[in-house]
Amino acid sequence: MMKKIFFFFHILLMDMCFAQSPGGVSGVSVWFKANSAQTPALTYQDYSGNQNEIKAISTQNQPNYTLFNYNESLNFDGVDDYLKFPYLMETMDKTTFFTAYQNQNTSTETAMFSSEQSYEKEMYFSTKNIFRYNNEQINYINTSVVDDLPSFSMYTRFGIPSEKIHSVIGRTGISSMYVGKDIRSTAWQNFKGKLPEFFIYRKILTQNERNRVNSYLAVKYAVTMPYTEYYSSKSKKIWKQDDFTDYPANITGIARDKYSNLYQKQATSSSENKRLIIAAKKLAVDNNSNDADFPDQSFLVWGDNKEQLLLDTPTSGYQLFKRKWKARFSTETSQTIPTEVVFSIKNILTIPADKKLWLFIDKTGQGNFNSSNVEVYPMDYVDTDQNVHFNNITFDQDLSGTDVFTFALGNKILSINELQQPTCIQKKGTLIVNVKGGKAPYHIQLTGNGVNQNLNVSTAQLSFPDLEIGIYHLIITDADGNIIDQNFTVNDFNSINLDLGPDVVINSGGSAHFDAGTQISDPNATYQWTSDNGFSSSSANITVYEPGTYTVTVNTPDGCTKKDTVKVTRKRENGIVLYPNPVPKGQLFTIRIISDIKENVDIKIYDASGRLVKTIQDNGKDYYEIKDSLLVEGAYVIVVKTTSELKVFKLIVTN
DSSP, rough: OOOOEEEEEEEEOOOOOOOOOGGOOOEEEEEEOOTSSSSSSEEEEOOOOOOOBBBOOSGGGGOOEEEEEEEEEEEESSSSSEEEEEETTTTOOOOEEEEEEEOOSSSSOOEEEEEEGGGGGGEEEEEEEEEEEEEEEEOOOOOOSSSOOOOOEEOOOOOOOSSSSGBBTTTTOOOOEEEOOOOOOSSEEEEEEEEEEEEHHHHHOOHHHHHHHHHHHHHHTTHHHHHHHEETTTTOOOHHHHHHHOOOOOEEEEEEEGTTTTOOEEEEEEEETEEEEEEEOOOOOTTTTTTOOOOTEEEEEEEEEEOOBOOSSSSSTEEEBSSOEEEEOOSSSOOOOOOEEEOOTTTTOOTTTTTEEEEEEESSSSSSOOSTTTEEEEEOOEEEEEEEEEEEEESSSOOEEEEEEEEEESSSSSEEEEOOOOOOOSSSSEEEEEESOOOEEEEEEEEETTTTEEEEEEEEEEEEEESSSSEEEEEEETTOEEEEEEEEOOOGGOOOOOOOOOOEEOOOOOEEETTTTSOOOOOOEEEEEEEEOOOOOOOSSSHHHHHEEEEEEEOOOOOOOEEEEEEEEEOOOOOEESSSSSSEESSSSSEEEEEEEEEEEEEEOOTTTOOEEEEEEEEEEEEEEEEEEESEEEEEEEEESSSEEEEEEEEEEEE
């Protein structure tokens, strides 16, 4: 079965003009987007304002229309589909070139763009000879295979003065560009796949401008820029470091940004096409058909924690999925966006007749689904393609900025209980019950440890305070006879054993994760981590990369303290690793090289424009641990070459 490649491709060369405005960056010389409203000869429309015209040589060469993240796209057949447009390359001094595409031929290298009669300004770009960003790494130029990784790509090359200026008459020249075809005699095969949009600047963009343009493409075509902050056309951060640290995968969004001519009303990640879809108002066949309306400068962006789509341990009548998503909502108004959420359970879950799927939203953005801050929504229906639909879902209703959400398989009614355990001073516990999805009135029975309460209530929320230490049994029955039956335990604080688990051995470049908040129910508790290697943190959970002895001290507001220690050691493994990634600017990152033989090492660090920033060399060792730092935020390419191996990393330096 043919696999598909989704990826972007960002080329920096040399020279061009001005207009309007992907990412709100002015000066675009050519801006072609698919538009089925055009005449058959004009398969792309130029939005630059420069009236560039692109054509198929004949109807036989004309691509068809298709969709790419619900946006119109041209679909090239890989046989005889290609387009041509005249383009003045003879006077080029510098060029920045962007495109989004989905490759459908992973067996061989195929042509994306080529130029004719451009002489020393020639441009030949294929599906293979580019820097390709993806969720894990950046692959080096001239890669050995064409893979199926969703990617964001960059290629840098610097031009030279043209010797063919005599070919230019006024604003015209003799050079042309081909889309989907290699015009050379030793040609690549024609491109097969989707190509919705490409544009060219006759200038080199600044880091901020690249961030805005890349963010525009990433949101519109749902291609993840890993460990990278996303920006609006006004340079406002719409996906932040706090978001991608724990939710780095399948970043997608709906957005309206008039300065980018962006109005994305529904979206699904290119990496997991149609596993999760979020649509403003109601899902439609395509973006143009969606009749939702929301204000300019509104952005709803989400990403997941990379966990598997598996159900976790059963809790109180339901099982949450291990995968969680974070949603960030940004707006210049107080108007939220009502949405339809569609989650495909195909090949991962069958819903039994006595169960239903639920959508859990933690309004605090912390991923705590056992508190009064959780909103729970039952599914509306399952369609014939095994898509579960949730209607009228509004994220970030409190305008706090973020929500965390997931799905759960549960009973037809749920009780989302918040159990406030005793502390070293408050000797009794409290149970707060929140009934979701049932029909009032409710019969509630609480028994155990000398308690026997039978209540008939019409409210879905109630509290049981002053519970002594012990085991309790809760039964809730709604008016339709649906039942919740669960046990819970009120613990003596002094008996709670803060346990980080056994000591951990990590692989070279690997990490260990610890969560000290698992046994601590007080949401106002504070955490302090220390280590003999200098590490410190005030988070409840941490991820560490270095060997050492790690100690956490937990303090509650009423003066209770818990402490535990865990030891992390490293297993020696041959190879080249870089960590941590991302890293804050000015802080150290490490390149570790382990080999069975003595190696020479040459390290080159490039910024996003392709400029060589730093070179590091050493020789004669079988073990290197090279530490360095970078003072400017952005994306860097680090090429590590030893006697026996070449490895390329994308390092994200955050603010």
